[in-house]
Amino acid sequence: MKGNIIKYAQDNIDTDVIIPGQYLKVHDYAELATHAMEGLDPNFHSKVKNGDFILSGKNFGCGSSREHAPIALSHSGIKAVLALSFARIFYRNAVDGAFLLPIEIEHDAYDGISEGDEVDIDISANEIKNLTKNQTYKMKPFSEIIGKIIAAGGLFKYKPDQD
Amino acid sequence: MGKTLFEKIWESHVVVEKPNNPSLIYIDRHLIHEVTSPQAFDGLRMNNRKVRRPDLTIATMDHNVPTNDRSLPILDQTSAIQIQTLEKNCKDFGITLFDINSPNQGIVHVIGPQLGITLPGSTIVCGDSHTSTHGAFGALALGIGTSDVEHVLASQTIWLEKPKPFEIKIKGKRKNPHAVTAKDIVLSIIKNIGTGGGTGTVIEYRGEGIEDLSMEQRMTICNMSIEAGARAGLIAPDEKTFDYLRGRKYTPKNYESLVEEWREYLKTDNDATFEKQFTLHIDDIAPQVSWGTNPGMTCDVTESVPFPDEFAHGDPNQEKGAEKALNYMNLKPGTPIEDIKIDRVFIGSCTNARLEDLIEASKVVRGQKISPSVRAMVVPGSQMVKKQAEEMGLDKIFIDANFEWREAGCSMCLGMNPDILSPGERCASTSNRNFEGRQGTGGRTHLVSPVMAAAAAIKGHFVDVRKMDLN
Numbered sequence: 185m186k187g188n189i190i191k192y193a194q195d196n197i198d199t200d201v202i203i204p205g206q207y208l209k210v211h212d213y214a215e216l217a218t219h220a221m222e223g224l225d226p227n228f229h230s231k232v233k234n235g236d237f238i239l240s241g242k243n244f245g246c247g248s249s250r251e252h253a254p255i256a257l258s259h260s261g262i263k264a265v266l267a268l269s270f271a272r273i274f275y276r277n278a279v280d281g282a283f284l285l286p287i288e289i290e291h292d293a294y295d296g297i298s299e300g301d302e303v304d305i306d307i308s309a310n311e312i313k314n315l316t317k318n319q320t321y322k323m324k325p326f327s328e329i330i331g332k333i334i335a336a337g338g339l340f341k342y343k344p345d346q347d
Numbered sequence: 348m349g350k351t352l353f354e355k356i357w358e359s360h361v362v363v364e365k366p367n368n369p370s371l372i373y374i375d376r377h378l379i380h381e382v383t384s385p386q387a388f389d390g391l392r393m394n395n396r397k398v399r400r401p402d403l404t405i406a407t408m409d410h411n412v413p414t415n416d417r418s419l420p421i422l423d424q425t426s427a428i429q430i431q432t433l434e435k436n437c438k439d440f441g442i443t444l445f446d447i448n449s450p451n452q453g454i455v456h457v458i459g460p461q462l463g464i465t466l467p468g469s470t471i472v473c474g475d476s477h478t479s480t481h482g483a484f485g486a487l488a489l490g491i492g493t494s495d496v497e498h499v500l501a502s503q504t505i506w507l508e509k510p511k512p513f514e515i516k517i518k519g520k521r522k523n524p525h526a527v528t529a530k531d532i533v534l535s536i537i538k539n540i541g542t543g544g545g546t547g548t549v550i551e552y553r554g555e556g557i558e559d560l561s562m563e564q565r566m567t568i569c570n571m572s573i574e575a576g577a578r579a580g581l582i583a584p585d586e587k588t589f590d591y592l593r594g595r596k597y598t599p600k601n602y603e604s605l606v607e608e609w610r611e612y613l614k615t616d617n618d619a620t621f622e623k624q625f626t627l628h629i630d631d632i633a634p635q636v637s638w639g640t641n642p643g644m645t646c647d648v649t650e651s652v653p654f655p656d657e658f659a660h661g662d663p664n665q666e667k668g669a670e671k672a673l674n675y676m677n678l679k680p681g682t683p684i685e686d687i688k689i690d691r692v693f694i695g696s697c698t699n700a701r702l703e704d705l706i707e708a709s710k711v712v713r714g715q716k717i718s719p720s721v722r723a724m725v726v727p728g729s730q731m732v733k734k735q736a737e738e739m740g741l742d743k744i745f746i747d748a749n750f751e752w753r754e755a756g757c758s759m760c761l762g763m764n765p766d767i768l769s770p771g772e773r774c775a776s777t778s779n780r781n782f783e784g785r786q787g788t789g790g791r792t793h794l795v796s797p798v799m800a801a802a803a804a805i806k807g808h809f810v811d812v813r814k815m816d817l818n
Contacts, residue, residue: 193664193667194664194667194668194671195543195664195665195668196542196543196641196668198641198780198782200761200780200782200783200784200785201782201783201784204762204784204788205761205762205763205784205785206762206763206767206788208382208410208763209382209411209423209425209426209428209429209763210425211385211386223782223783223784223788224783241664242543242664243542243543243546243576246542246543246576246641247476247573247780247782248475248476248761248780249383249474249475249476249478249490249491249492250382250383250492251383251386251492251493251494269543269546271543271546271576272508272510272546272547272576272578273476273490273491273492276491276492276495277492277493277494277495280492280494280495280498281492281493281494327367327368327369327508328365328367328368329365329368329369329506330369330508333506338494339494339495339498339506340390340394340494340497340498344363344371
């Protein structure tokens with residue numbers, strides 16, 4: 185899966201800047217998307233393109249359990265967030281609704297990848313290739329069931345093994 | 348080898364478990380509210396599913412509800428629709444709802460324990476991150492997103508990666524327990540371990556500093572576990588826990604025999620091991636005030652706003668974060684905390700809007716007037732708290748001091764109902780999050796205890812509440 189990077193080189197990007205509270209009443213996902221990241225980067229909506237990835241630091245998605253956060257990013261066109269670590273509720277929301285891939289990375293990827301770089305995420309090899317800089321980084325593999333939920337296309341399409 | 352309290356609750360609720368994978372966990376109680384449930388019910392209808400256990404599901408409305416006169420219509424159309432939708436969903440699926448006119452309405456994490464819905468040793472979920480509050484009763488209580496809400500409605504289970512047990516020991520005794528509160532203990536913890544310090548763990552709070560606390564104070568501690576990134580926070584139940592829950596609306600009929608079992612079983616064994624540990628000594632801790640834009644950016648009221656490099660200890664992202672926070676908060680490093688003037692005061696939220704919080708704050712306010720430059724409000728956590736406070740005459744103390752005395756709800760904790768800050772306004776708030784825009788776009792939040800908020804309302808700036816007479 186290839187995409188271009190929008191980089192926020194900071195830790196603790198919280199759910200309230202990803203989608204501020206006043207928009208939790210909005211049920212139209214297209215409208216929700218127009219407010220994604222509004223609390224942090226008012227230009228996000230004008231610069232994001234379908235298929236882009238976000239790159240950020242530690243504890244991405246901390247705070248509220250609002251599923252509106254991954255929904256707003258997903259409907260903006262974001263297919264994956266690459267971060268040094270994730271707040272766990274955000275991580276599960278992203279996976280459960282198949283909104284976007286939460287990819288845990290190491291410092292080599294965080295430091296090596298720049299704004300605008302084109303990267304290729306290869307889940308089967310647990311690798312991220314930086315096509316712009318011709319570098320390769322490891323990503324942390326998904327646990328088995330998380331991988332299966334992702335492969336199924338979300339929690340409600342996942343059928344637990346009968347064994 | 349012995350087991351931790353968390354492991355005992357986990358093991359008694361596992362439906363499916365495979366090594367190195369999420370487990371399927373049975374849920375004893377599901378609390379729902381108007382904001383994170385509508386899409387879940389839509390999903391059930393689309394797939395022609397029922398609610399598996401409507402008898403274990405309880406609903407209320409708290410996030411959106413205005414906190415002014417309840418006889419007035421709700422002006423915000425989208426809020427009104429969310430509230431009507433919850434009413435319809437509860438009716439269609441047979442779920443008990445405490446609606447806006449119910450005497451049991453309130454913030455979901457305040458009413459759960461008050462109604463005896465929250466029980467030791469149980470698993471509780473809610474589509475709200477502050478579900479961790481219920482851990483004060485020795486319940487495993489988790490915040491979940493809307494997909495998981497739908498999963499629990501349909502199956503009464505969730506898939507969950509097993510968190511690691513994290514021991515936080517609170518040692519010592521506070522010298523002035525009226526001025527140095529549970530809020531100051533939990534803010535001190537987060538200041539030390541950071542907002543990601545508990546990621547992937549369930550915290551068990553232990554030690555004499557926890558045993559000394561009342562149930563309401565313990566709820567304040569567990570409430571903010573999520574602000575340290577933890578999946579949940581727990582405190583082993585004791586006689587205070589059992590006494591609190593006796594005789595409430597939903598307390599089980601066989602309560603006394605349950606208490607006997609809980610007394611024996613619901614504690615961490617002496618030879619159990621935790622994967623992570625932290626100890627906080629509270630003998631000398633001061634009232635806390637947050638200066639930045641996450642709860643870890645907190646200092647003593649006696650200190651000054653830190654310089655970003657001294658805060659960061661060499662971590663470039665932390666330094667950048669602190670610079671950005673100070674810019675947003677419009678604060679200069681080196682400014683004494685007590686010199687920071689405030690415009691608004693909010694005493695409320697699932698962290699600090701219980702009866703004890705209001706009693707303690709009223710001791711600061713009694714016979715005084717708030718600063719003329721401050722607008723201050725008290726929003727009780729539930730209609731039951733409001734009624735109890737009014738029976739004690741607390742409403743009069745606050746109203747006489749020029750506080751607004753309002754109806755129960757989440758109010759100004761999260762900026763999605765009419766109670767919000769205007770851009771640039773600075774607020775002393777007893778809530779849990781000081782994120783950018785949390786209390787309204789451009790609003791600036793300082794997290795404090797109820798007594799610190801009350802003192803700031805009187806003086807118009809932060810003040811060390813230990814200097815005031817609180818008896």
